[in-house]
Amino acid sequence: AQTSDAPKPNTRLPKVLLIATGGTIAGVQDAPGSLGSYRAGTLTAEQIIASVPELSRFAQIETEQFSNGPSTSITPAQWLALSKRVEKVLKDRDDLAGVVVTHGTDRLEETAFFLYLTVRSDKPVIVVGAQRPATGISPDGPINLLAAVRVAVAPQAKSKGVMVVMDDRIISAREVRKIYQRTGGFSGGEMGMLGVVGGNGPDFLFAPTRRHGEDSEFDMRKVDSLPRVELTYSYPGGTGPRFDGQPDGVAVATNGMTRAESDVYTALRRAGVVVATVFAYGDNMSAARDPDAPRPAARPAAPGDSAPARPDSVRVPPAPAMVTAQHLTPAKARILLMVALTRTKDPLEIQRYFLRY
């Protein structure tokens, strides 16, 4: 006969797949119980689950170890592999209520946003991490994981896209950012908080209206590698970046470019590189112009309006349009540009994506 102390799984509970990638939530210290240093991505998915017996009251949990390390080692190739895996398992397995991904916090918002754009499913995908290692004093991983699983099995979580659940908050992956390196450090700024998780479970108050999840146009199944998109920063006195080889796109974090920077990006656009500008602080609400919006009628000509016409011989055709990101952080604008470039290189089409997602 088998002897086991593990509680019998309650087969009436919804099923959740936990995909572990590492991070502090899997971190172990040299001196457990201290405030000392630790190695991120040490505990396995099974060990993480075993440390939170309370989980078994809410879900039957299966685990998958995708990787185990710090999230700084996550690459765009891994985003792609993770997205394909999550989408496939949600499509193939009717019995799964949702997926929870454990992740290091440094790059958590980027992986979450990539999944938000590319996992075409109405089932919840929750990304969760911790700021304190599993062996530390008052670790936040167990309570965050419990909250994440409770959101993953909540009927109200359906169609809300990819969410980050940490510190009792449910935040849309579109808005979430790590604003500081302590517990409570994940926020959507003024936006993106969909609800809270209290003792009675999740309480949703809002739903994202930008396109995501099952409505996403970004099908990654036939994408083998993501376009190369660089992220640059503009600053007073800046002369613009130089690249080894030509990227497919560049996202520029800028509040206004110098003339020299502007010339570099214009030349890149003429060479076929899609350039997207994004407000450096991630809150540019109104700058993106909808290419399909009706234009105001031209002002009637007034006396003294006419500038001397330039001779045709010196007229240079305009460079392809610049894309403007709307209310995204620079890192996320770069990700949306990468994903959009899998569909088109036309900056106007890409602008439309930037207005929809």
Ligand SMILES: NC(=O)CC[C@H](N)C(=O)O
């Ligand atoms: N709090 C964390 O998870 C940070 C740990 C590590 N730097 C990572 O991103 O994986």
